[in-house]
Amino acid sequence: MAAGLALAGLTAQAQHEELPYVPEPDKAVQQKLDEWQDWKFGMLIHWGPYSQWGVVESWSICPEDEGWTQRKPAGIPYYDYLKKYEALGKTFNPVKFNPEHWAKAAADAGMKYLVFTTKHHDGYCMFDTKQTDYRVTAPDVAFSKNPRANIAKEVFEAFRKAGIHAGAYFSKPDWHTEYYWWSYFPPKDRNVNYDLKTYPDRWNKFKEYTYNQIEELMKDYGKLDILWLDGGWVRPLTHQTKESLSWSKTLPQDQDIDMPKIASMARSHQPGLIVVDRSVHGQYENYRTPEQQIPDKPLSYPWETCMTMANSWSYVPDDKYKSVNVIIHNLVDIVAKGGNYLLNVGPGPDGELHDAAYTTMKGIGEWMHLNGEAIYGTRAVAPYKDGKVCFTRKKDGSVYAIYLLDEQEKLPATISFKGLTPTKNARVEILGAAGKLVWKTKDGSTVINIPASAQNKGLKHALAIRISSVDKV
Structure with missing residues (x-):
């Protein structure tokens, strides 16, 4: 009963207006945010072993019954599917991986910054982490012998050489590690699957695991301008909202991973780093990220619409791409309202983008070459x-x-x-x-x-x- 009363109080609190935007006091971050608002147009890349099946990234192993979590083929038992899904990491072999090709297309399209998925919710690491063997550089992975196996590093370097600022997408939840989805219990939804008060040591190990992986990225992968954290259900209880409460099928837990410690560490390696703790309103959400939508009016804080160039975030064969006209109109609408536009593409299992992605970016670039002056360095x-x-x-x-x-x-x-x-x-x-x-x-x-x-x-x-x-x- 006490737990029910606590949840009722928390729910009532979350019904109120969303927490206000909290400006970052660090002067170096303020300056970087101002520069970021000049860039206006960026590229988001969702990529991982799931591209081999052409299924939505990570979500098909989440035991929630939503449209985007459906397993293929339908009816396959959960643990059978999970085993096959996790085995994709070993067969991942993108032999046509050429990040310079992506970077040139992005630069020609007028994109000024990149956000690349170093790790999505499924926990598979597209970088050479020392914290887990569930990574693209593990010895039993087909691509691991390739000299470019440390994919995130290769991507960041290629884009920086093309004059594009680099940002790291990193999922806070990790559905592979025993510290988040403990195999002793079945997962119930997207959230941690054990009681944090009963097993605090396990949660502390998860916090350490997360901290260590982010520090690897901050130390060993060159200049990074943005740390783009996804999985907003991993948050302190004090930061719950009506929306975040709806993401839990059970009583919400205090999934506090110590953002002050993470941000301080990250900025010790990357001064002025923009931290985007998506949807967790507070000091560590330096800008907000409406997803697949454009606000009706200008917002009073820095923001970025993240949107797919096609229909899916990750690779789907024969995906339908938005027209250049639609994308240009979206860009103009967003910039006129004071925002940035982060446009996503999903490489295929061989490491190449759809031909339609290159054609679309070429068309965008032709317009931006003539009209970029009206986009870059502007305000509402x-x-x-x-x-x-x-x-x-x-x-x-x-x-x-x-x-x-x-x-x-x-x-x-x-x-x-x-x-x-x-x-x-x-x-x-x-x-x-x-x-x-x-x-x-x-x-x-x-x-x-x-x-x-x-x-x-x-x-x-x-x-x-x-x-x-x-x-x-």
């Missing part, structure tokens, strides 16, 4: 968006009005919007086209004439117009 400016026109602002006061073109839509003869008016002597021009534009105000709107030469240029996806200065509104 009210009214953010008016109809099909989004706005961004440079730190020098110049503003960009970005008109979103529908698929196959030709440039109109005029573009109009409310909320921003160029100053009398402002220079108004289309990015990628020479010459000043003629504009006027009419009925409270700014109306810009688009010359026939621009209309006939075949510009696609979105038209960016630079306005050197605007009147204050």
Whole structure:
């Protein structure tokens, strides 16, 4: 009964408004966050042995009955499936692994930072950890004899050489280690499967295991700008929310892994490191990460939409990719609201991306080459968006009005919007086209004439117009 009352109190507490954003006091982190907000566009890579089956990453071994946790083939007993799934680690052999190819495609697309899955919830390590044999460099893994077997290291180095900042995705829960899912008990859901108060030593070993793996990444893998922690159900009881409570089928436990200690250690090796303890609102969530969605309005804190380029986070044969037009529109919408866009791809079991991924990134890059000025180094400016026109602002006061073109839509003869008016002597021009534009105000709107030469240029996806200065509104 006492436990029930405690949970009731916790649930009532979680019903209240979410905990506020907590600014990071470290000046070096503040500076890095400001730089990160200039980068705007990044690449997320989900990759692991699960790509051999083309199934969703990790989740099919979670004993929850959700749409994304279904096992294939349907009806296979859980422990039979788990055994086969964990054996995938040994047969993993991505012989076409070429991170320079990925990095070039990302750089050509205009991506400025990378977040790579060093370990997902299934516990399989894509780096040469000393804490477990469940890793890509273990002697019994097919790829371990390859000179590039330490995959995370190779990826980080390739992307940094391409001028892209490196970030490490790391799952806090680990469904392979005995310190989180103890084989003495069956797992019930995504959470730790033993009572932490009854077995505190086991939990302390898990905390040590987690700390040691993160320290390996922070010490031995070169310059890292972001530590992107996933698995937000691993959190202190004091940080529970209505959402996080819904992730537990049993009484929530105090899954505190000591983030102050982890962050302090990480920044001792990587000064200014951005720490993203996803969905755990507090000092160690330096920016927030709405997943697969774009907020309706600007947010008052640093944020990043993480979204799949196709439908799945991880590799699925014949996955359907979003059009370049949709991705450009998402990027413009996100940036106009003050956010960053982290776009995910999933390499296949051989180490290559879908051809569609390369084609899509090429199309994005062609647009960014002409219009990146309206994206990078900008901040939100009210009214953010008016109809099909989004706005961004440079730190020098110049503003960009970005008109979103529908698929196959030709440039109109005029573009109009409310909320921003160029100053009398402002220079108004289309990015990628020479010459000043003629504009006027009419009925409270700014109306810009688009010359026939621009209309006939075949510009696609979105038209960016630079306005050197605007009147204050």
